[in-house]
Amino acid sequence: MDFDDTPEQKALREAVAALGRRYGHEYFVAKAKSGGHQTELWAEAGKLGYLGANLPAEYGGAGGGITELAIVAEELAAAGCPLLLIVVSPAIAGTVIARHGTEQQRRHVLPGIADGSTKVAFAITEPEAGSNFHRLGTVARRDGDDWLLRGSKAFISGIDECDLVLVVARTEDAATGKLKPALFLVPTDAPGLSRTPLEMEVVAPEKQWLLYLDDVRVPATALVGGSTDAGLPALFAGLNPERITIAASAVGTGRYALERAAGYAKARAVWGRPIGTHQGVAHPLAHAQIQVELARLMVAKAAARYDAGRDLDAGTAANMAKYAAAEASALAVDTAIQAMGGNGMATEYGVATLLGVTRVTRIAPVSREMILNFVAQHVLGQDRSY
């Protein structure tokens, strides 16, 4: 068992951290509050090959693993400028297309995802189907050689800055009449596809949207894998990368908040000595630090298993990593705020700005309850209640 980064991973970590520091949390907050996007950071990270870390070299990626992409997500978050669309574009969409797309789809989208010039959103959640995706109501119907997509999607992140959206719909199985998932690559400007913004209490440059698909017509080549049988495995292929990268990002945010608070506690003197000398301040920070570091270890384990091709083993670890990282980063931000007193809530000190982002990680992309269900059922062997 090796707990250290390889020299290349270490170099990547340092380079991404340096890039992140040049942008920093003020950049993130300024973009979030002005309704802008982290366009410059995204473009630069893409050009340097960081966003395509996990994608195959023959399609423009760096040929690394999810371990490398997780390093990118973690270090940008640790610099205070997390890129949520890493989770969506290269991690989910990139993996789904690389593993289950047709050759034509790989050639068409992967190079752009890898260098950041193409962004792909992911749309599975619906107003009536979140945790339970068996209830998806977006349906794909054949019309000649084309497909017509109809339904609505909720909470879709960043669609306004994406070129394509990977839509999870359902098709009727010709033989059984049962509905099964099918994934489609839909241009965000496709006729019939419209959107309205959801007002959210989250300070982040990526906004959430309601999508309406009103008989959106796409050609047969838009169906991921070219067959309706590809849907379910394609959908599952995206889950581990999604969980691992969101967990890595959460860990980074936890590190960022604790670093801020630690610096503050060392400098701020209320009773003549730094507040960090009071165990009432230092111990909660130390406790949060331990939680973040433990979560980080689980992220590394999940990523290592995934990169070793052990999808099933990786699944348990990825779920646990996602759970632990979400809890740890929410704790870290809350603890950091407490240590910083009133300044903890001041925008200038750049910690309370992360309350929304870290709180969301306990809900999305999969809620803590659904992970607890998974562990209860698959690790502890309990019967499911739903």
Place this chain on the structure above:
Amino acid sequence: MNIVVLVKQVPDSGAERELRSDDQTIDRSSANNVLNEMDEYAVEEALKLQEALGGEVTVLTMGPEQAGEAIRKALQMGPDKAVHVLDGALHGSCAVATSKVLAAALRTLNPDLVLAGAESTDGRVQVMPHMIAERLGIAALTGARKLTVDGGTLTVERQTEEGYEVVTAATPAIVSVWDTINEPRYPSLKGIMAAKKKPVQTLSLADLGISPDEVGFAGSTSTVVESTKRPPRQAGTKVTDSGDGGVQLVEFLATERFV
């Protein structure tokens, strides 16, 4: 245009650095060793010239085994290959002895242009480019904040305390650069992965035809006899504002000759 960039591994200038108590050389074992900061600017300048003019960029270092890390770091930015002069007898070499070794290595590489950082953050002597130029009989354009190449002519804006001087020379020449010359790139992930496979040639003193007594402690023109730690920082002056804070501040600045 074939370019050789001189790089050096140094202890991180952001941390406390120490000399070894036994031989007064830099303690590398306890330090976080990094690529000398100014050298990144030299590498960047080389890569920009390569992008414009073609040719090959080679990184050259002299240093112990672990200086290989600085080579990798430089290669990650994009140079094609590296040469590492590695020999146990080099330990303790002064600047003059080092210049002899680097000049010998450069003769085997025969570059059109040698680029170097204007100084290393450990030694800070700033004389290496001049000594190498002297040994090779080529021009030294030092302390550049701008470099342009026109055929075989180099033009440099040489940064001085008052402003800058414009100096020119014909290739081959050596140019040392300050951190005002460019903005070094971050290594791309492909660059990081590719660096692992780039050729690094190791040369010994024997390969360069230099005898061990010409370098190291024996062959050095200067020896560090003794060293004393920097005294701990004194507590600063605190100005308590009771109406006359502004006056007190100005007085402080005036007595310290800041204004």
